[in-house]
Amino acid sequence: MTETVLLVGGGGREHAIARAVADDCALYACASVRNPGVRRLADGFESIDETDAEAVAEYATAVDADLAVIGPESALEAGVADALDDAGVYAFGPRAAEARLETDKAYQREFMERNAIPGCPDYAVFDDTEAACEHIDAYDGDLAVKPAGLTGGKGVKVIGDQVTAEEAKAYLRDSDYDRVVLEERLVGEEFTVQAFVANGDVRTTPAVQDHKRAYEGDEGPNTGGMGSYTDTGLSLPFMAEGDYDAAVDVLEAVVDALPDYKGVLYGQFMLTDEGPKVVEFNARFGDPEAMNALPVLDTPFVDVLAAARDGEPLPELAFSGEATVCKYAVPDGYPTDPDAGAAIAVDEESAGDALLYYASVDERDGGLYTTTSRAFAVVGRGDSIAAAEAQAEDALAAAGDRVRIRHDIGTADLVQRRIDHMDELRD
Numbered sequence: 001m002t003e004t005v006l007l008v009g010g011g012g013r014e015h016a017i018a019r020a021v022a023d024d025c026a027l028y029a030c031a032s033v034r035n036p037g038v039r040r041l042a043d044g045f046e047s048i049d050e051t052d053a054e055a056v057a058e059y060a061t062a063v064d065a066d067l068a069v070i071g072p073e074s075a076l077e078a079g080v081a082d083a084l085d086d087a088g089v090y091a092f093g094p095r096a097a098e099a100r101l102e103t104d105k106a107y108q109r110e111f112m113e114r115n116a117i118p119g120c121p122d123y124a125v126f127d128d129t130e131a132a133c134e135h136i137d138a139y140d141g142d143l144a145v146k147p148a149g150l151t152g153g154k155g156v157k158v159i160g161d162q163v164t165a166e167e168a169k170a171y172l173r174d175s176d177y178d179r180v181v182l183e184e185r186l187v188g189e190e191f192t193v194q195a196f197v198a199n200g201d202v203r204t205t206p207a208v209q210d211h212k213r214a215y216e217g218d219e220g221p222n223t224g225g226m227g228s229y230t231d232t233g234l235s236l237p238f239m240a241e242g243d244y245d246a247a248v249d250v251l252e253a254v255v256d257a258l259p260d261y262k263g264v265l266y267g268q269f270m271l272t273d274e275g276p277k278v279v280e281f282n283a284r285f286g287d288p289e290a291m292n293a294l295p296v297l298d299t300p301f302v303d304v305l306a307a308a309r310d311g312e313p314l315p316e317l318a319f320s321g322e323a324t325v326c327k328y329a330v331p332d333g334y335p336t337d338p339d340a341g342a343a344i345a346v347d348e349e350s351a352g353d354a355l356l357y358y359a360s361v362d363e364r365d366g367g368l369y370t371t372t373s374r375a376f377a378v379v380g381r382g383d384s385i386a387a388a389e390a391q392a393e394d395a396l397a398a399a400g401d402r403v404r405i406r407h408d409i410g411t412a413d414l415v416q417r418r419i420d421h422m423d424e425l426r427d
Contacts, residue, residue: 002025002026003024003025003026003066003067003302003305003306004025004026004028004063004064004065004066004067005021005025005026005027005028005065005066005067005068005069005302005305006028006029006030006056006059006060006063006065006067006068006069006084006089007021007027007028007029007030007038007042007068007069007071008029008030008031008050008056008068008069008070008071008072008075008080009031009050009070009071009072009075010029010031010032010033010034010035010038010050010071011033011035011071011072011287011359011360012287012288012290012291012328012357012358012359012360012374012376012377013071013072013284013285013286013287013288013290013291014029014031014035014038014071014072015035015037015038015041015357015358015359016285016290016291016294016295016357017069017071017285017290017294017301018037018038018041018042019037019041019294019295019355019357020294020295020297020301021069021301021302021305022041022042024300024301024302024303025067025302026043027041027042027043028042028043028044028045028046028059028063028065029042029044029045029046030045030046030047030048030050030055030056030059031045031047031048031050032047032048032049032050033360033361033362033371034047034362034363035358035359035361035363036358036361036363036368037356037357037358038358039363044063046059050071050072050074050075050078050080051074051075051077051078051080052078053075053078053079053080053082053083054083056075056080056083056084057080057083057084057086057087057089058087060084060087060089061087061088061089065089066089066090066309067089067090067091067092067302067305067306067309068081068084068089068090068091068092068093069091069092069093069305070084070091070092070093070263070284071284071285072284073099073102073103073150073282073283073284074150075093076093076094076096076099076102076103076283076284077096077099077103077150078096079095079096080093081093081094081095081096081099081263082095082096090305090308090309091262091263092198092262092263092264092305092308092309093262093263093264093283093284094261094262094263094283095260098258098260098261098262098283099283101254101258101265101281101283102150102266102280102281102282102283102284103149103150103283104148104149105146105147105148105149105181105280106125106148106179106181107148108280108281109123109125109181109183110125111257112278115253115254115256115257116253117250117253117254117257117278118246118249118250118253119246119250119269119275119276119277119278120277120278121183121184121186121277121278122183122184123181123182123183123184124181124182124183125148125179125180125181125182126179126180126181126182127178127179129172129173129180132145132172132180132182133169133172133173135182136159136165136168136169136182137165139182141184141185142158142159142160142161142184142185143158143159143168143182143183143184143185144156144157144158144159144182144183144184144185144186145157145158145159145163145168145171145172145180145181145182146180146181146182146183147175147177147179147180147181148177148178148179148180148181149177149178149179156222157171158185159185160185161185162221162222186270186272186277186279187270187272187425188270188271188272188273188277188421188422188425189209189238189270189271189418189421189422190209190210190268190269190270190271190279191207191208191209191236191239191247191268191269191271191276192207192208192209192210192266192267192268192269192286192289193205193207193208193244193247193248193251193266193267193269194208194264194265194266194267194285194286194289194290194293195248195251195264195265195266195267196263196264196304196308196314196317197251197255197261197262197263197264197265198262198263198307198308198314199262199307199308199311199312199313199314200255200259201313201314202248202251202252202255202265203304203314203315203316203317204234204248204251204317205293205297205317205319206230206231206233206234206235206292206293206296206319207230207231207234207235207236207239207244207247208228208229208230208236208286208289208292208293209228209229209236209418210225210227210228210286210288210289211225211226211227211228211406211409212224212225212226213226214226214334214335214406215406216406216407216408217408221335221336222335223330223334223335223374224287224335224373224374225286225287225288225289225328225374226327226328226330226405226406226409227288227325227326227327227328227377227406227409227410228286228288228289228291228292228325228326228409229292229323229324229325229326229385229388229389229409229410229415230292230293230296230323230324231323231385232321232322232323232383232384233321236418237385237415237418237419238271238415238418238419238421238422239271239422240422240426242275243271243275243276246275246276247267247269247276250267250269250276250278251265251267254267254281262308263283263284264282264283264284264285265281265282265283266281266282266283266284266285266286266289267281268280268281268282268286271422272425273425273426287359288326288328288377291324291326291355291357291377291379292324292326292379295324295355295379295381296319296320296321296322296324296381297317297318297319297320298318298319298320299315299316299317299318303315304317320381321383322381322382322383322388323381323382323383323384323385323387323388324379324380324381324388325379325380325385325388325389325391325392325409325410326377326378326379326392326409327377327378327392327393327396327405327406327407327409327410328359328374328375328376328377328405328406329374329375329376329377329378329396329399329403329404329405330373330374330375330403330404330405331370331371331372331373331375331402331403331404332402332403332404334372334373334374334404338370338371338372338373339370339402340369340370340371340372341362341369341370341371342369342370342402343367343368343369343402344361344368344369344370344375344400344401344402344403345367345368345400345401346358346368346376346398346399346400347397347398347400348398350395350397350398351378351395351397351398352391352394352395353380353381353391353395354378354379354380354381354391354392354394354395355378355379355381356376356377356378356379356395356398357376357377357378357379358375358376359373359374359375359376359377360372360373360374360375361375361376370402370403375403376399378392378395378396378398378399379392380392380393380394380395380410385410385412385415386410386412388410389409389410389411392410393407
């Protein structure tokens with residue numbers, strides 16, 4: 001029987017999901033933006049706000065969807081998975097109560113402490129700005145300042161790295177956040193492990209390193225992610241033996257504490273001299289990390305979805321053994337003053353063997369235009385990180401004008417800097 005799958009969302013992550021399932025199902029999609037890559041792969045597309053749970057559920061039943069995959073965190077927070085489940089459409093995504101693991105950072109830390117989840121940093125939660133500022137003054141060391149709610153990956157300020165203590169206090173006083181989490185600054189190298197979760201099973205994908213800073217050399221403000229890479233195995237070059245398994249142990253402990261969790265569980269870790277510590281959890285695929293993991297997944301993703309729905313053990317995952325390098329093209333001025341509404345020409349043929357994923361572009365009047373967010377990404381694959389990076393770099397001829405790229409992602413020099421940094425910390 002051919003499954004009918006509804007995809008919710010219209011970014012680069014969702015284009016990667018669409019490409020992973022389109023050949024094995026009847027695919028329908030809904031989103032607030034018309035992603036040209038998703039639209040071409042789908043048998044039907046409807047313009048629906050991803051947070052309109054009732055409208056998404058109505059569309060799912062109208063197309064007789066058997067399964068649904070929810071891409072963005074905003075939809076999970078809005079209870080889209082709840083509405084789909086209640087309408088009889090299995091949603092591969094957590095219900096809003098379980099999605100609080102991402103959507104409420106205060107809950108996330110309290111959940112970790114309550115359930116003795118490994119890797120929890122020292123933290124404190126405040127709903128009073130002046131009390132938070134006093135904590136910054138009194139704390140012996142640097143802190144990460146985190147709004148408790150969703151901020152699109154751009155709300156965190158790290159004292160001693162991005163801001164001074166005085167700038168952090170000014171940030172809090174100028175903001176309208178109801179609650180903030182102040183936690184010890186973790187020093188090391190960040191990496192992500194994404195897992196498929198259902199029926200108590202946890203199936204993990206290769207570790208990914210994202211690059212949040214806007215400019216080459218890890219300079220500039222944080223973004224939603226300028227690009228990322230994986231190696232040919234599950235680990236990364238700067239990770240020691242046992243680091244990947246320690247991260248998986250954390251994810252399994254979360255699922256033990258949340259036995260009804262279903263969907264993707266994303267663990268963002270800081271590899272410190274004491275091993276992996278938890279930066280945060282997300283309740284969905286990362287963007288760009290989905291574009292690294294799904295292209296090298298040999299196990300049909302639809303098989304994972306069907307097993308989850310049917311209450312069967314999730315299949316063991318097989319991967320191609322290729323390294324990947326993803327590089328985003330973003331509007332000039334992104335993220336502080338993006339050049340939105342600029343016409344861009346994307347020469348898909350020039351991407352060659354690399355994969356091209358559309359993200360936040362406005363398709364209208366027969367052309368493509370930038371928005372305030374990332375435009376599209378290219379993903380190279382190869383038998384080494386260097387080979388994948390070369391393929392991605394060659395494909396960037398597709399980018400054309402009026403976009404900017406971090407060309408250093410996946411390069412030998414930058415990867416070696418990560419290795420040297422961890423060697424220094426361990427010594």
